[in-house]
Amino acid sequence: MGELTRDQLVGFYRTMRTIRRFEQRVVELVNRNDIPGAAHEYVGEEAVATGVCHALRPDDVITSTHRGHGHILAKSGDPRRMMAELMGKSSGYNRGRGGSMHIADLRLGIFGANGIVGAGAPIACGAAMAAKLKGRDGVAAAFFGDGATNQGVLLEALNLAAIWKLPVVFVCENNGYAISASIREMSPLHHLADRASAFGMPGDTVDGMDVLAVNETASRAVARARAGDGPSFVECLTYRFVGHFTAEKALGIKYRSDEEIEEWRQRDPLVTYPAWLRERGICDPARVDAEVEAVLEEAVAFARQSPLPAAEEALDGMYATTYPGLPARGW
Amino acid sequence: MREIRYLEAMREGLFEEMRRDPSVIVLGEDVRHSVRGLTKGIVGEFGPARIYDTPISEAAFTGLATGAALAGMRPVVEYQINALLFVAFDQLVDQAQKLRYMMGGQGTIPVTYVITASGARRALAGQHSDHLYPLLLHMGMKTVMPTTPEDAKGLFKAAIREDDPVMVLSPAALLATKGPVPDGDYVTPLGRARVAREGTDLTIVAVGPLVPEALVAAETLAAEGISAEVIDPRSLLPLDAETLLESARKTGHVVLFDDSNRTCGFAAELAALFADRAWEALRAPVRRITRADVPVPFSTPLESYVLPSRERLLDACRACRAAVQA
Numbered sequence: 248m249g250e251l252t253r254d255q256l257v258g259f260y261r262t263m264r265t266i267r268r269f270e271q272r273v274v275e276l277v278n279r280n281d282i283p284g285a286a287h288e289y290v291g292e293e294a295v296a297t298g299v300c301h302a303l304r305p306d307d308v309i310t311s312t313h314r315g316h317g318h319i320l321a322k323s324g325d326p327r328r329m330m331a332e333l334m335g336k337s338s339g340y341n342r343g344r345g346g347s348m349h350i351a352d353l354r355l356g357i358f359g360a361n362g363i364v365g366a367g368a369p370i371a372c373g374a375a376m377a378a379k380l381k382g383r384d385g386v387a388a389a390f391f392g393d394g395a396t397n398q399g400v401l402l403e404a405l406n407l408a409a410i411w412k413l414p415v416v417f418v419c420e421n422n423g424y425a426i427s428a429s430i431r432e433m434s435p436l437h438h439l440a441d442r443a444s445a446f447g448m449p450g451d452t453v454d455g456m457d458v459l460a461v462n463e464t465a466s467r468a469v470a471r472a473r474a475g476d477g478p479s480f481v482e483c484l485t486y487r488f489v490g491h492f493t494a495e496k497a498l499g500i501k502y503r504s505d506e507e508i509e510e511w512r513q514r515d516p517l518v519t520y521p522a523w524l525r526e527r528g529i530c531d532p533a534r535v536d537a538e539v540e541a542v543l544e545e546a547v548a549f550a551r552q553s554p555l556p557a558a559e560e561a562l563d564g565m566y567a568t569t570y571p572g573l574p575a576r577g578w
Numbered sequence: 579m580r581e582i583r584y585l586e587a588m589r590e591g592l593f594e595e596m597r598r599d600p601s602v603i604v605l606g607e608d609v610r611h612s613v614r615g616l617t618k619g620i621v622g623e624f625g626p627a628r629i630y631d632t633p634i635s636e637a638a639f640t641g642l643a644t645g646a647a648l649a650g651m652r653p654v655v656e657y658q659i660n661a662l663l664f665v666a667f668d669q670l671v672d673q674a675q676k677l678r679y680m681m682g683g684q685g686t687i688p689v690t691y692v693i694t695a696s697g698a699r700r701a702l703a704g705q706h707s708d709h710l711y712p713l714l715l716h717m718g719m720k721t722v723m724p725t726t727p728e729d730a731k732g733l734f735k736a737a738i739r740e741d742d743p744v745m746v747l748s749p750a751a752l753l754a755t756k757g758p759v760p761d762g763d764y765v766t767p768l769g770r771a772r773v774a775r776e777g778t779d780l781t782i783v784a785v786g787p788l789v790p791e792a793l794v795a796a797e798t799l800a801a802e803g804i805s806a807e808v809i810d811p812r813s814l815l816p817l818d819a820e821t822l823l824e825s826a827r828k829t830g831h832v833v834l835f836d837d838s839n840r841t842c843g844f845a846a847e848l849a850a851l852f853a854d855r856a857w858e859a860l861r862a863p864v865r866r867i868t869r870a871d872v873p874v875p876f877s878t879p880l881e882s883y884v885l886p887s888r889e890r891l892l893d894a895c896r897a898c899r900a901a902v903q904a
Binding site: 339343358368370371566572574 | 603627630632633635637638639640641642643644645646647648649650651653668669672673677678679680681682683684685686687688718720740741742768769815816817819820
C-alpha cells in the first residue's frame with residue numbers, strides 16, 4: 248500500500264462517507280415523499296465502488312446497476328445533480344427522465360445506471376472497444392451484482408471481452424442476495440470469480456468491505472486492461488446492511504437472519520476504515536465528515552430549489568434528429 | 579442510368595460510408611465471409627479492425643454496439659434474420675432505443691441495424707420468416723424498408739449517417755432484383771414515401787416485398803378500368819403520413835397491403851391514421867391484407883395461405899371500389 252498517498256487514503260474515506268450519507272439522506276427524502284418512487288441503497292457496499300473507481304482515470308468508463316448511486320458518486324458524479332434527478336427536477340442529470348436507476352453523465356464516463364440486471368456489461372464492452380479502436384488506452388469497468396452472473400447477456404459479454412481482449416474490468420458485487428434469493432441457492436459456485444476461468448480471464452475474489460484490498464485488486468485489473476492484456480473479473484464480497492430497496496420494510500419479508508446482518512455490520516467500512524485512518528494519524532475523519540455534510544446539505548438544497556420540468560418537455564430529446572410527427576403523441 | 583442488383587447497391591452504399599467515415603465499423607455473424615453478400619470483400623479493403631465476426635451472442639453484440647456508439651463509433655450491425663431480434667430485444671429497444679431519452683438527451687447512439695434477408699424467404703418455417711417491424715415501430719425505433727436498388731443504397735447510407743438507432747430491413751424477396759442506381763454519392767432521406775405508380779381511383783399502400791406485387795396487381799386493375807395508385811412508404815418510422823393522406827384524399831379508397839401480422843400490425847396503425855385524418859375523404863372502409871396471426875408454416879400451400887397474396891389484394895381492391903356503388 249506504500250504507493251498510495253495520504254490524499255488518496257483520505258479521498259477513499261471522503262467518497263465512502265459521501266455515499267453513506269447520501270443514501271441516508273435519500274431514505275429520509277423518500278420517506279417524506281420528496282423523492283418519488285423508491286431507491287436501492289448502497290449502504291454497506293461503499294468500499295467496492297470507492298476502491299474500483301479510485302483505480303480509474305476520469306476518461307475511463309463505467310456502467311452501473313439499479314443500485315448505482317455509489318458508483319456514480321465514486322466516479323465524481325455531482326451530488327447536486329444526482330439529488331435533483333432523484334427528485335425529478337429539470338436540473339437533474341437526466342432532466343427527470345430517469346430517476347434513481349438511470350443516472351448518467353457521459354462526460355464523466357458514467358454510461359448509465361441501468362434497470363435491467365446485467366444489461367450494462369455489453370455496453371461497457373462497446374466503450375472499451377471504442378477506446379481501443381481510437382488508439383486510446385481507456386478502460387471500462389462494468390459493475391453488476393451476484394444475481395447478474397446468471398444472466399445470459401453478462402456471460403456473453405465476458406466472452407466478447409475475452410475473445411477481443413477488450414480493456415474491461417468486470418466487477419461483481421456479491422452481496423449474497425438477488426432481492427430475496429441467496430446466491431448460495433442460485434449458483435453452485437463457492438466463488439463467483441470461478442466463472443472467469445471459463446472465459447480464459449483472471450478472476451479474483453476480494454474482501455469487499457476493505458477499500459484498500461478492493462483498490463489494490465482493481466488497480467491490478469485496470470493496469471492489465473490498460474496494457475492491452477485483456478479483461479479481468481473481480482468478485483467483491485460485500486453486504487447490503489438494509490433491504491433490497493427503500494420499500495422493503497413495508498413488504499414484511501425476511502430472508503436474512505439478524506445474526507447474519509449483525510455479523511456483517513461488525514465489518515462496516517465506515518467504522519473500520521476511519522478508525523484505521525485515525526490510528527495511523529493519517530487524518531481526523533471528523534473533519535472529512537463535516538465537509539461531506541456541507542456538500543450534501545448543498546445538494547439537497549439545490550435539488551429542492553430546482554424547478555420541476557414543464558410537462559410537455561416529456562416529448563423532447565427522444566431522437567437526435569427529429570422529423571414531423573416524431574415522437575407520436577397519445578392524443 | 580446503370581442498372582445493378584439491390585444487394586450490390588447496398589454493398590456499394592456500405593463501402594462508400596466506410597470510406598467516408600472511419601468511425602463506421604461492422605459487426606455481425608459471418609460478416610467476414612459474408613453469408614448474405616452485403617459485406618463481400620470488406621476485410622480486403624478495410625482490414626480486420628473495422629469488421630468483426632461475432633459469436634452467436636446477439637444480445638451482447640447489440641449492446642456492445644450501443645456502448646461503442648456512445649463512445650463515438652458508428653457501428654453497423656448485421657442480423658441474418660428477424661427472429662434474432664427477439665434474442666437481442668432488451669439491448670435493442672430497452673437499451674439502445676431508450677437510453678438517449680432516459681439520459682435526458684445526453685449523447686447520441688448512431689447504430690445501424692441491418693437485416694439483409696428480411697421477411698419470408700419461403701419454406702423456412704416459423705422462426706425464419708417473421709417480419710416484426712411493428713414491434714420496433716411500437717418502441718419508437720426508426721425503421722426503413724427500401725424496395726428498389728436505388729432506395730436500398732440511398733436509405734442505407736442515410737441510416738448510417740443518422741445519429742439515432744435505425745433498423746434497415748432488406749426484403750429477402752427483393753435482394754436479387756435489378757434497377758437503376760445513380761452514380762456517385764447520394765442519400766434517400768428518411769421520412770419520405772415514394773409514389774411507385776400514380777392512379778386516381780384507389781390507393782394501395784404496399785410494404786416492402788409486397789410493392790412489386792402491388793404494381794403487378796395495379797396492371798390487372800388497370801385492365802379492369804380501375805386506376806390504382808401504389809404508395810411505398812419505404813420509411814416506416816418516421817412515416818411520411820402526408821403523402822399517404824394526400825393519395826387517400828384524391829382517391830377516396832384505400833387498401834393496405836402489409837407483410838406484418840394482423841393484430842396490432844403496421845396496417846392497423848395505417849388504418850387508424852386514415853380514419854383519424856382522411857375520414858371525410860373516404861368513400862369506402864379501409865381494407866387490410868396482412869399475414870395471418872399464426873407462425874409462418876413450412877409446407878408450401880400452408881405458407882402461401884398465410885402470407886399476403888396478390889389475389890387477395892385484387893379481391894380487396896375490387897370490393898373497395900364496389901363499395902362506393904352500393
